[in-house]
Amino acid sequence: MKVDLNILLIxxxxxxxxxxxxxxxxxAIRKLKLPAPVVKWLTYIPVCLLTALIVQKAIQPIxxxxxxxxxxxxxxxxxxPTLLTALISKSLLLTVLVGIVTAALVRFxx
Amino acid sequence: xxxxLKLDKEHQLSFMQGVRDCIPTLLGYxxxxxxxxxxxxxxxxxxxxxxxxxxxxxxxxSQFIFCAMLAAMSPPSAIIATVFxxxxxxxxxxxxxxxxxxxxxxxxxxxxxxxxxxESFGVASLRTSKGLPLSDRWMNGLNxxxxxxxxxxxxAGGWLGSWIGNPEALGFDYALTAMFVxxxxxxxxxxxxxxxxxxxxxxxxxxxxxxxxSAFFSSYIAVLLATMVCAAIGAVAEK
Numbered sequence: 001m002k003v004d005l006n007i008l009l010i011x012x013x014x015x016x017x018x019x020x021x022x023x024x025x026x027x028a029i030r031k032l033k034l035p036a037p038v039v040k041w042l043t044y045i046p047v048c049l050l051t052a053l054i055v056q057k058a059i060q061p062i063x064x065x066x067x068x069x070x071x072x073x074x075x076x077x078x079x080x081p082t083l084l085t086a087l088i089s090k091s092l093l094l095t096v097l098v099g100i101v102t103a104a105l106v107r108f109x110x
Numbered sequence: 111x112x113x114x115l116k117l118d119k120e121h122q123l124s125f126m127q128g129v130r131d132c133i134p135t136l137l138g139y140x141x142x143x144x145x146x147x148x149x150x151x152x153x154x155x156x157x158x159x160x161x162x163x164x165x166x167x168x169x170x171x172s173q174f175i176f177c178a179m180l181a182a183m184s185p186p187s188a189i190i191a192t193v194f195x196x197x198x199x200x201x202x203x204x205x206x207x208x209x210x211x212x213x214x215x216x217x218x219x220x221x222x223x224x225x226x227x228x229e230s231f232g233v234a235s236l237r238t239s240k241g242l243p244l245s246d247r248w249m250n251g252l253n254x255x256x257x258x259x260x261x262x263x264x265x266a267g268g269w270l271g272s273w274i275g276n277p278e279a280l281g282f283d284y285a286l287t288a289m290f291v292x293x294x295x296x297x298x299x300x301x302x303x304x305x306x307x308x309x310x311x312x313x314x315x316x317x318x319x320x321x322x323x324s325a326f327f328s329s330y331i332a333v334l335l336a337t338m339v340c341a342a343i344g345a346v347a348e349k
Contacts, residue, residue, distance in 0.1 A: 007159055008162065013186070017197070021194075023224055026211065026222060027223075030208070030219060039209065040345040040348065041341050044345055045337060047309055049203065052336045054291055056330075056332065059329065059332075079291065086295035091134070093134045096141070099281070099284050100284055103283070104279065105281075
């Protein structure tokens with residue numbers, strides 16, 4: 001149950017840099033009325049961000065920039081049944097279950 | 111009749127409804143939290159440190175990176191800078207959600223923002239995309255349920271870590287992506303068919319943008335840039 005002081009300090013700094021982007025818009029946007037184009041831009045953030053987060057994992061990290069990144073095919077194979085489950089069941093829980101099981105299976109086979 | 115409907119809508123938005131709406135996403139938090147705990151264990155963090163990390167930083171990707179960089183003896187400044195970049199996307203999520211909470215107190219807003227995650231953002235924006243209202247109590251129910259589950263899962267992973275070995279072999283790390291897939295699909299199927307084509311086009315643009323930006327920047331910067339650029343395309347090209 002020990003806590004290393006150095007690690008605690010790094011955790012605290014990480015907490016601060018995570019806290020600020022999370023709360024800043026909540027503090028700032030109350031004060032000002034956003035222009036209509038910005039509000040419109042914000043409505044497209046959810047779909048674009050979710051897409052980007054899904055696609056990000058399909059791309060292998062590269063060592064030196066710029067370089068054409070390689071595709072992680074195992075990840076794409078895992079994502080197909082997951083996507084189909086989401087489309088058919090429209091259930092968060094079932095999609096996550098199928099995703100975990102497929103990921104375990106695919107990694108067991110390959 | 112209309113009054114009744116309005117009261118009914120308000121009534122459904124209680125703290126407990128937020129808790130209930132969180133339940134379908136809990137398996138995702140448990141899977142990833144458990145994996146984050148196992149990784150923390152393998153990076154030689156104590157259970158207490160794993161608990162503090164999950165309670166204070168409260169962000170899956172950052173916790174994995176924290177442990178990986180710590181194990182690789184990276185300098186603290188590099189760890190903090192990387193965590194900052196990885197979590198910058200929260201700024202976009204908070205900005206998109208905060209417009210729905212301006213009528214509440216500052217402290218309430220800070221509380222909502224501090225516990226915002228990809229999933230709670232996804233669940234909340236699913237409601238707004240259907241034209242349903244949000245309330246502070248509902249959002250707190252959603253956030254706090256996720257927060258407590260996350261800490262418990264991380265600590266459990268840290269505790270059981272030495273028996274588990276590699277959490278990737280069990281597919282736990284994929285729980286988060288599966289959740290994103292489900293949230294994206296639910297967002298898209300909730301759209302009227304006239305808008306669906308437009309959004310699907312944006313999805314394709316975003317996918318291409320992530321790939322292209324990944325050639326020049328780290329994957330987290332690529333996600334940020336692709337999201338900002340493609341949401342702007344969406345707003346500008348909208349009829």
